[in-house]
Amino acid sequence: MKRQGRLSCPYLLFMSRQDTNLRCAIRQDQIVPGFLDGETWLFSGVVAEPAQAPMDLNLKAAQASAAIAGYHLFVALQS
Secondary structure, three states, rough: OOOOOOOOOOOOEEEEEEOOOEEEEEEEOOOOOOOOOOEEEEEEEEOOOOOHHHOOOOOHHHHHHHOOOOEEEEOOOOO
């Protein structure tokens, strides 16, 4: 299924260095949380349009999580 439309704000993606399946998405207009330091997390890209999002990233869940916590943690089921 192809994702269409536009995001209201791009997401910055990060990947845990200790568990590469653990990912974090942050809206570009949010402050990057302190736990996403360069030693334990790696910047892995920007999602500006839904079609660019990894299939494991649920954009509706990311939007809800970001509204509450400022970030969205998710597990990548594909490498």
